[in-house]
Amino acid sequence: MIISVVNGKGGVGKSTVAINLAGSLSRENGKVLLVDADPQGTASGWLKAREEQPAERVPRNGLRVTPEPWGASDLADKISAEAREMDFVVIDCGPANGKIERAALALSDFAIIPVTPSPYDIRSAKTTVDLIREGREEAGVRVKAFLLISRKVVGTSLGRDVRDALQVFDLPILKAEICHRVALCEAGIVGQTIHEYEPGSLAAEEFDILAKEVLKWRKQN
Ligand SMILES: Nc1ncnc2c1ncn2[C@@H]1O[C@H](COP(=O)(O)OP(=O)(O)OP(=O)(O)O)[C@@H](O)[C@H]1O
Ligand SMILES: [Mg+2]
Structure with missing residues (x-):
C-alpha cells in the first residue's frame, strides 16, 4: 500500500x-519505506539524526x-x-502542488491531507484537494483521499470547530x-519516532489510532 502525505501549504505537519x-506501522506490521519527496529533505534529515542515536x-x-x-522521476x-x-510505502511530500506531488499521487493508493485548524490553512487546502480531483478526472488517478x-x-474553539x-x-x-504536542517536535529533532521518544504518551496514542485506520484500509482493499 502506498500512502502520500500531501498538502501544498507549508508547516501543516506533513513530515x-x-x-x-x-514509525507506528513498522512497529507490528512489517516493512515500511518512508520516502522523502520534499527537496527540503525533512525526512532524510530526520534519518541522519536517527543514525547518530545509540542503537537502544x-x-x-x-x-x-x-x-x-x-x-518525480525517482518516484516513477x-x-x-x-x-x-514493502508492506507500506509512506511518501512525505513537500509544500507544493507541483510535479513531485502529482507523481506521488498518481502512484498512491491513499492520500492523507493534514490540515491545521486555522481558517487560512483550511482555505489553502483547497488547492491540494483540487489537484487530487483534477488527477482523478483528467489523468485517471485512483488515489483515495482523506483529510486529517x-x-x-x-x-480551543478552532480545534472544536475544525471538523465541521x-x-x-x-x-x-x-x-x-x-494534536499539537511538543514531544512530537522534540522527537523529530533527535531522529526518533514518538513511540521511541515518549512511549505511552497521548501523541503516541493518537498515532496508534491513525495507524489502525490505515490498517483498516488494507483490509478493505
Ligand atoms: N502535532 C504537532 N505538535 C507539535 N509540533 C508539531 C506538530 N506537527 C508539526 N509540528 C512542528 O511544526 C513544524 C512543521 O511541521 P512539519 O515539518 O511536520 O510540517 P510540514 O507540513 O511537513 O512542513 P513543510 O511544508 O515545510 O514540509 C515542525 O517544527 C514540527 O516539529
Ligand atoms: Mg515537511
Missing part, C-alpha cells in the same frame, strides 16, 4: 505525520527511510519495485486527530 505514521534509542525494525529526497522509476518488497486534523490545540469547517471539501475526514 511529522509521515514519519510517525511510518532507535530499535532496528522494518522501517527504512530514503537517505536523500526523491524527485523506483517506487513500484520498492513497494513490492493536524496540530490541533486542545481546548472541513466538511466544505466533501472528502472523508479521518477519526484520528493529531
Whole structure:
C-alpha cells in the first residue's frame, strides 16, 4: 500500500505525520519505506539524526527511510519495485502542488491531507484537494483521499470547530486527530519516532489510532 502525505501549504505537519505514521506501522506490521519527496529533505534529515542515536534509542525494525529526497522521476522509476518488497510505502511530500506531488499521487493508493485548524490553512487546502480531483478526472488517478486534523490545540474553539469547517471539501475526514504536542517536535529533532521518544504518551496514542485506520484500509482493499 502506498500512502502520500500531501498538502501544498507549508508547516501543516506533513513530515511529522509521515514519519510517525511510518514509525507506528513498522512497529507490528512489517516493512515500511518512508520516502522523502520534499527537496527540503525533512525526512532524510530526520534519518541522519536517527543514525547518530545509540542503537537502544532507535530499535532496528522494518522501517527504512530514503537517505536523500526523491524527485518525480525517482518516484516513477523506483517506487513500484520498492513497494513490492514493502508492506507500506509512506511518501512525505513537500509544500507544493507541483510535479513531485502529482507523481506521488498518481502512484498512491491513499492520500492523507493534514490540515491545521486555522481558517487560512483550511482555505489553502483547497488547492491540494483540487489537484487530487483534477488527477482523478483528467489523468485517471485512483488515489483515495482523506483529510486529517493536524496540530490541533486542545481546548480551543478552532480545534472544536475544525471538523465541521472541513466538511466544505466533501472528502472523508479521518477519526484520528493529531494534536499539537511538543514531544512530537522534540522527537523529530533527535531522529526518533514518538513511540521511541515518549512511549505511552497521548501523541503516541493518537498515532496508534491513525495507524489502525490505515490498517483498516488494507483490509478493505
Ligand atoms: N502535532 C504537532 N505538535 C507539535 N509540533 C508539531 C506538530 N506537527 C508539526 N509540528 C512542528 O511544526 C513544524 C512543521 O511541521 P512539519 O515539518 O511536520 O510540517 P510540514 O507540513 O511537513 O512542513 P513543510 O511544508 O515545510 O514540509 C515542525 O517544527 C514540527 O516539529
Ligand atoms: Mg515537511
